[in-house]
Amino acid sequence: MNSSAPANPVLELRGISKAFTGVQALNGVSLNLYPGEVHTLMGQNGAGKSTLIKVLTGVYTPDHGQILLAGQPIQPQSTLDAQNHGISTVYQEVNLCPNLSVAENIFIGRYPRKFGRIDWAGMTAQASALLERMQIGIDVTLPLAHYPLAIQQMVAISRSLLVSAKVLILDEPTSSLDEKEVDLLFSVLRGLREQGMAILFVTHFLDQTYAISDRITVMRNGEREGEYLAADLSRVELVNKMVGAAVATEVAAGSAPASATAAGKGAEPSRFQSFLRAVGLSRKGALQPMDLDIRQGELLGLAGLLGSGRTEAARLLFGADKADGGTISIEGKERNFTSPRDAIAAGIGFCSEDRKHEGAILDLSVRENLILALQARLGIMRAIPLKRQQQLAEEYVKALGIKTASIETPIGSLSGGNQQKVLLARWLVTDPKLLILDEPTRGIDVRAKQEIMGYVSALCKKGMSILFISSELPEVLRVSDRIVVMRDRKQGGEYPRGTLDETTVLHVIAAGDVNA
Ligand SMILES: Nc1ncnc2c1ncn2[C@@H]1O[C@H](COP(=O)(O)OP(=O)(O)OP(=O)(O)O)[C@@H](O)[C@H]1O
Ligand SMILES: [Mg+2]
Secondary structure, X not given: OOOOOOOOOOEEEEEEEEEEOOEEEEEEEEEEEOOOOEEEEEOOOOOOHHHHHHHHOOOOOOOEEEEEEOOEEEOOOOHHHHHHOOEEEEEOOXXXXXXXXXXXXXXXXXXXXXXXXXXXXXXXXXXXXXXXXXXXXOOOOOEHHXXXXXXXXXXXXXXXXXXXXXXXXXXXXXXXXXXXXXXXXXXXXXXXXHOOOEEEEEOOOHHHHHHHOOEEEEEEOOEEEEEEEHHHXXXXXXXXXXXXXXXXXXXXXXXXXHHHHHHOOOOOHHHOOEEEEEEEEXXXXXXXXXXXXXXXXXXXXEEOOOOOOHHXXXXXXXXXXXXXXXXXXXXXXXXXXXXXXXXXXXXXXXXOOOHHHHOOOOOOEHHHHHHXXXXXXXXXXXXXXXXXXXXXXXXXXXXXXXXXXXXXXXXXXXXXXXXXXXXXXXXXXXXXXXXXXXXOOOOOOHHHHHHHHHHHHHHHHOOOEEEEEOOOHHHHHHHOOEEEEEEOOEEEEXXXXXXXXXXXXHHHXXXXXXXX
């Protein structure tokens, strides 16, 4: 149906408002979803996207407003209730059971029965057929955990086909997928669109927005800024509408904001002294022997696909995993890290990509989350005075533009992107000599991302070393002094700033496929 004017919306939101203590998360938001369209919701961190989706799926009850499904008012009371109305949601972190088979996961709670017993054969056949419908031919009797995250998301989506959903909602489903996986997801979504499904999609990636959307709704500060046909809205206009100021040109174009340029690059990287040197660092099944030199005051980019060995290398450097071979020296002295504690004591910080497992403690306040790593480094015997904690928290909330009611707010009530900023601050507070950043800006909006990398570059200028891991090639190319490309769990090449363009890096990354 694409951009032609569709007949009747399948779902209408009218004047939805929702307040939490101290925050008007949504203020009179209206939205129409039509069958056979991909409608993307965009806006800065904390704009209200996830809250709108939670209202729609029965997680929150709106204070005001109406939801109409095929013209009839509904009041979903839970996600299950919403699902029974034909509204299905797939979150970024797939909430399925990894140990059960794919087929069991698809049918959880609604196993097909025959003569009073579970019909396993029928279930396998139906599950296969459902996935076939999305052009995915996998063995549905294997455990879900056997498959990569992208496939797991497809399984979650196929559940929604089973309940014959009319509306499919995806809140940042692509932030942990690599490029191929995103392509796969998008081809599935296009197929579902053809079949008349209405798809509501949330992302911070501009490229993805334009690759898949028919229509875009921009949200700002809990309000609907406007609704546009994707084909009619340029990137610059889109970013302008998100941030609400005419300063967004350079963000949309992908160049550095003034602050990052000012942070600048000092001496030639080759003149920097080595801070950390790894020689032949390896671990069976995770990383082939790798040499790496990280210099003082250098921002070293580690590029490569998900699973190329980037995170594995970082974990070995941080002592989170034990190396089978190789040595690590810090400032010329050989060190043997047996745990992250040793690495932290040596001045290394590691901001991990795994927000769910290694990151935020949702019940603790922003302040408490923020001082965790610093406290760990000092040891529990040396408590940081409350006053100092408050000072630090206020300082970093301001520096990183963290949107929170106060520093005592539980981190769980912050938007996803703002939680991520707190986790980054947690490591910045420790003032490490080397900070390893593994996908630090995942889920962070397009403008905040540039501000944060500008801030990090400025810290490098003052002497901090950064190992920057990211799947977003333009960002790596923009900020790094030097880039190491990983592929197939080994080092694929090393390039100084300015010698690389995106095509070359992709080439180096892709060359690995030949040997794979
Ligand atoms: N359970 C909650 N309790 C208190 N405040 C909340 C709660 N959930 C969301 N908020 C607040 O509502 C506002 C909107 O948050 P929401 O999660 O909808 O943003 P978002 O647009 O999804 O942002 P992001 O891009 O960072 O995911 C934020 O200020 C957030 O702190
Ligand atoms: Mg969100």
